[in-house]
Amino acid sequence: MSASPPAGSGVWSDLVGQERAVEVLRRAVMGEKNSMTHAWLLTGPPGSGRSNAARAFAAALQCEQGGCGVCNACRTSLSGAHPDVTLLRTEQLSIGVDEVRDLVRCAAMSPTLGRHQVIVVEDADRVTERGADALLKAVEEPAPRTVWLLCAPTPQDVVVTIRSRARAVSLTTPSEAAITTLLIERDGIPSEMAAHAARVSQGHIGRARAIARSEDARRRRAEILRIPAQLRTLGACLQAATNLVEAATAEAAEATAELDVSERTALSEALGIGAKGGRPRHAQAALRELEDQQKARAKRIQRDALDRVLSELTSYYRDVFALQTGATARLVNADMEPDLAHLARRTTPERTVTSLDAILAAREALETNVAPQLAMEALMIGLHA
Numbered sequence: 001m002s003a004s005p006p007a008g009s010g011v012w013s014d015l016v017g018q019e020r021a022v023e024v025l026r027r028a029v030m031g032e033k034n035s036m037t038h039a040w041l042l043t044g045p046p047g048s049g050r051s052n053a054a055r056a057f058a059a060a061l062q063c064e065q066g067g068c069g070v071c072n073a074c075r076t077s078l079s080g081a082h083p084d085v086t087l088l089r090t091e092q093l094s095i096g097v098d099e100v101r102d103l104v105r106c107a108a109m110s111p112t113l114g115r116h117q118v119i120v121v122e123d124a125d126r127v128t129e130r131g132a133d134a135l136l137k138a139v140e141e142p143a144p145r146t147v148w149l150l151c152a153p154t155p156q157d158v159v160v161t162i163r164s165r166a167r168a169v170s171l172t173t174p175s176e177a178a179i180t181t182l183l184i185e186r187d188g189i190p191s192e193m194a195a196h197a198a199r200v201s202q203g204h205i206g207r208a209r210a211i212a213r214s215e216d217a218r219r220r221r222a223e224i225l226r227i228p229a230q231l232r233t234l235g236a237c238l239q240a241a242t243n244l245v246e247a248a249t250a251e252a253a254e255a256t257a258e259l260d261v262s263e264r265t266a267l268s269e270a271l272g273i274g275a276k277g278g279r280p281r282h283a284q285a286a287l288r289e290l291e292d293q294q295k296a297r298a299k300r301i302q303r304d305a306l307d308r309v310l311s312e313l314t315s316y317y318r319d320v321f322a323l324q325t326g327a328t329a330r331l332v333n334a335d336m337e338p339d340l341a342h343l344a345r346r347t348t349p350e351r352t353v354t355s356l357d358a359i360l361a362a363r364e365a366l367e368t369n370v371a372p373q374l375a376m377e378a379l380m381i382g383l384h385a
Contacts, residue, residue, distance in 0.1 A: 010069035011056040011078065015049050016182050016205060017174035024169050025053065029060040029067060037167045039139045039148040041124070043155055044171030047204025051089070051122045053171060054149040058085045061147060062114040073114060084114035089122035092296040100131040104138040107146045117146045124150035125157035132159045139165050173203035183212050200332055202315060207308070220247075224312045225336055228343060231384040241376035248305035248372065252298040260294050303366055306376070310363050313383075316340070317355045324349045358382030 012022045021042075027035040040057070044050040059077035060067030062085065068074055076082035086106045088099065103119050111117045121127070127135060139148055139162055148166070152158050155168055176198045182205065183194035189212045200221070201208035210217040224244075231237050267290055271283045315332040322329050323344035331337060344352075362379035366372065 010065075011059040011063070011067040011074055013069065014052050015056060015171075017178040018049060018053065018171050021053060021169050021171050025057045025060070026066070029057070038142040038146060039166040040150065041155060041158060041163055041166040041168045042149065042151045042171065043153060043157075043168065045153065045173050045203070047201070047206055047208075048171040048173055049205060050151045050171050051120075053169070054120045054122065054151050055087070057149060058082075058087075058118040058120055058147075061116045061118055077114075077118075082114060084111040084116065085118045085120065087120045087122065090126055092293060093126070093300055095121070095123060095127045095131055097128060097130040097134050100127060100134040104134060107138050107148065108143050110143070111145055115145070117143065118149065119146065120149045120151070122151045124162075125152040127158075129159075132162060136161050136165075174205060176203075179203070179205055179208050183208060187212065189213070196335070199330075199334070200315070202311070202332060204311075221312055224309050225316055225333060225339075227313070227380075228316060228383060229339060231380060234381070234384070237380035237384045238377055241373065241380045244306065244309055244376050245302075245372045248302045248309075251305045252301035255301050256294065256298050263290060263294065302372065306366060306372060307363065310359050310379075314356065314359050317352055317359070320344045320347070321349060321352045321356070324352060355383050 012026070015022055024035075028037075040054075042050045042053050042057075044053075055078050056067065059069075059074040059082075062073040062077050062082060063071055064073070065071065073082065077085045080087045086103060088095070088103060090099070103121070107117060107119050109117055136159075142148065150158065150162070150166060155163050158166075176195075179198035179201065180191070180194045183189040183197060184191055187194075187209060189197070193212050197208040197212035201211060211221065227240050227244075230240060264287070267286060271286060316336075319331045319333050319336075319340045320343050321327075322331065323340055324347075331340065333340065358379055361382070362375050365375040365378070
């Protein structure tokens with residue numbers, strides 16, 4: 001093999017502020033002693049790029065030059081088109097045993113074109129208990145040229161029997177300066193806007209890019225940050241909760257509408273529905289299963305949208321607390337300092353901590369499938385009390 005590209009170049013170029021993790025993966029690609037293993041667990045906070053790291057690692061493993069970023073192996077691996085790189089990212093709330101068994105079958109095959117058979121599970125934390133049982137045996141007894149790449153927010157999000165058999169690589173939250181540079185150099189964002197987006201995204205690269213490039217994203221963020229000042233009555237709290245849930249539901253509907261139609265059309269054609277008015281046996285069951293999957297996908301997108309609301313509100317009350325306590329920390333929402341200062345004078349640090357606790361409780365409620373409307377109503381009342 002030729003010398004591997006340096007960390008930060010080639011397939012690694014999108015991994016902002018992850019030099020240590022890239023170096024570990026690069027050494028494994030180069031085949032340094034005791035550096036390579038058959039199963040990896042890549043963890044990191046939202047926006048850190050753990051899925052990008054897994055894709056880059058998969059590409060580098062297939063590349064004759066160790067991840068040049070321009071050859072056919074790199075390009076197809078990154079896009080998901082390489083025949084020996086299987087990418088699984090669920091749009092559902094969980095990854096079931098049937099999906100895992102499909103992966104296990106792929107993992108047992110010898111590579112057709114590449115150097116390895118690479119299986120990337122971008123949401124390993126969503127694997128069900130039965131799915132984890134099916135995955136464990138494949139990880140314990142892998143085929144000779146198979147590499148498993150599992151991604152999760154933290155090691156604790158993956159069952160202990162699996163994480164104990166995988167080598168852990170931890171990604172960190174990228175620095176504000178690193179994100180700013182990325183937005184300027186790669187996306188052509190003006191420096192002032194890039195710096196603003198990097199600051200308010202709090203280390204989430206995808207969120208920073210959305211804020212920098214989308215006026216609509218900036219408008220939605222501003223609307224969320226105006227909520228604390230609007231919670232003057234119980235009625236206002238309930239209305240704010242309804243508005244948030246409706247906005248999240250509309251976002252999910254917009255994101256899935258076209259895909260839902262195309263999936264149903266494709267399934268109907270495959271089942272022969274509509275041919276001379278016919279409806280083959282078991283077609284209704286297949287359509288119901290598709291509808292259930294589509295509802296689960298919409299629910300996840302809605303929940304992700306509400307989670308962004310919680311992140312924005314957390315940053316708001318964090319800033320209020322900083323002003324109340326005289327902390328030297330830089331304000332995340334410096335553009336809203338007058339509103340922050342007003343709330344800081346009107347309440348106490350103890351009350352602000354209570355508000356932050358209410359936001360945490362809302363996040364935990366959503367994670368345990370409490371109805372979004374109830375979770376948001378409880379949050380808004382908690383912020384107002």
